[in-house]
């Protein structure tokens with residue numbers, strides 16, 4: 284019996300070495316240790332042995348079962364390891380390969396400034412509206428109280444597309460559109476940022492295409508002090524908390540009274556320098572109280588409602604903020620210029 288057990292062991296160990304996958308290991312396990320195996324035959328014949336023989340055959344059978352089990356387990360472990368290594372080898376990624384470096388873009392400085400202005404006015408409850416860049420003579424001039432004889436209506440100054448349609452020379456045309464669109468003639472506050480066009484000769488400070496933000500507030504009891512407070516906040520937000528503003532009487536056909544607004548120079552703080560041309564002040568925008576004719580033209584009762592309006596050049600604000608001296612830099616898409624602008628404040 285002992286010899287029989289030894290030969291089972293030798294045979295089993297040889298066969299285990301030939302196993303190459305989990306299924307063949309399972310087959311060998313049931314062939315040599317299962318219920319119908321030669322090993323279990325030997326075990327069932329043990330009953331006929333004397334107590335001494337039982338003891339010694341029992342020891343051998345334990346040793347044989349343990350040896351076969353251990354060999355099966357070790358082989359299975361080796362097979363699994365081999366499979367894993369094969370998989371790792373085939374899935375291998377060469378992390379030393381150079382990757383494609385993707386440069387992320389930057390927001391254009393004019394976009395940064397526009398968004399900053401939008402954020403400020405949104406925080407004060409204004410709507411931000413968009414309008415067409417091609418508009419009618421009526422919306423750009425007539426309804427804004429610009430008489431037909433006004434020099435701004437000269438075809439030399441604007442890009443006319445037909446006798447009546449032109450590229451808007453200012454965003455003020457949106458004042459007309461938004462008041463006309465206001466069917467119930469209810470109070471409102473809005474800004475309209477957008478592109479504008481004029482027949483200017485391009486140079487370091489002029490561009491035939493530029494952008495503005497128009498602001499318009501219409502309501503009851505709107506006064507000049509509302510306009511002043513709003514623009515003061517605007518100047519501080521854009522140019523620094525310690526900025527002051529001053530109003531200079533001016534003329535725009537669509538506002539009465541009209542003003543040009545200067546901000547105290549952020550570089551020299553009113554002492555006079557090259558930025559403010561020695562005056563201590565920098566002009567930033569035009570504004571005023573909406574002319575009663577404009578309110579009436581657009582269906583608002585001027586005895587009940589007042590309004591204030593302002594128009595600010597985005598390039599102008601951006602150039603002052605970022606120290607840009609050539610307006611063309613905004614339009615030629617030179618990466619060396621654009622990469623200087625990140626979302627953070629400069």
Ligand code: DAH
Nearest residue numbers: 453455569570571592593594
């Ligand atoms: N439309 C004027 C311009 O382009 C700017 C302006 C001045 C807008 C006074 C206004 C305003 O709304 O009230 O030069």
